[in-house]
Amino acid sequence: MMLRGEPYVLWRAVDEHGVELDILLQKRRDTAAAERFFRRVLRSCPAPRTIVTDQLRSYPAAKSRIPELANVKHVFVKAAARVNNRAENSHQPTRERERRLRGFLDPKRTQAFLSSFGPIRQHFALKRHLLRASLYRKQLAQRFEAWHRFTELAQNPSTV
Incomplete structure (x- = not known):
């Protein structure tokens, strides 16, 4: 590099x-x-x-x-x-x-x-090649939800 x-x-x-x-x-x-x-x-x-x-x-x-x-x-x-x-x-x-x-x-x-x-x-x-499309979408949605929760806590630490 x-x-x-x-x-x-x-x-x-x-x-x-x-x-x-x-x-x-x-x-x-x-x-x-x-x-x-x-x-x-x-x-x-x-x-x-x-x-x-x-x-x-x-x-x-x-x-x-x-x-x-x-x-x-x-x-x-x-x-x-x-x-x-x-x-x-x-x-x-x-x-x-x-x-x-x-x-x-x-x-x-x-x-x-x-x-x-x-x-x-x-x-x-995600290992997309190992998952059905419906399961992939479900897991990705869960990960985005967890990400939004995490970033919301990081922006507002007083809400903990």
């Missing part, structure tokens, strides 16, 4: 169901950056059973520095073009959003936006 002509790396943690757990924007893709991302994910989620990453060597080095990940299985996937895996496809919503906004400019604003955009998108992203 390019911000003001400088390259940035988008780090994502995705669970086995495709739900985005965390996202982090960093300048580097080295061992310290991988360790920083692993620690950030572990603050909000329990230690996983398996970590699936591409073949970058900084992942095992960072994993060895974190005691909570000592017994976690590490699987490497081939990260290449046209590979159909969850790690590669998880960037698609961000890329689409970046195109609509004609690119992000400020790294801090980008991090703030992506951190809040991920959970909101997950709330409305």
Whole structure:
């Protein structure tokens, strides 16, 4: 990802169901950056059973520095073009959003936006191919209703 002509790396943690757990924007893709991302994910989620990453060597080095990940299985996937895996496809919503906004400019604003955009998108992203049309409409209506209740409470905290 390019911000003001400088390259940035988008780090994502995705669970086995495709739900985005965390996202982090960093300048580097080295061992310290991988360790920083692993620690950030572990603050909000329990230690996983398996970590699936591409073949970058900084992942095992960072994993060895974190005691909570000592017994976690590490699987490497081939990260290449046209590979159909969850790690590669998880960037698609961000890329689409970046195109609509004609690119992000400020790294801090980008991090703030992506951190809040991920959970909101997950709330409305139903697995449509697994649902009948009537059930899909019903669940989407329920999610919009929950969203309206939440945003109403956020705008009027005195009504709680």
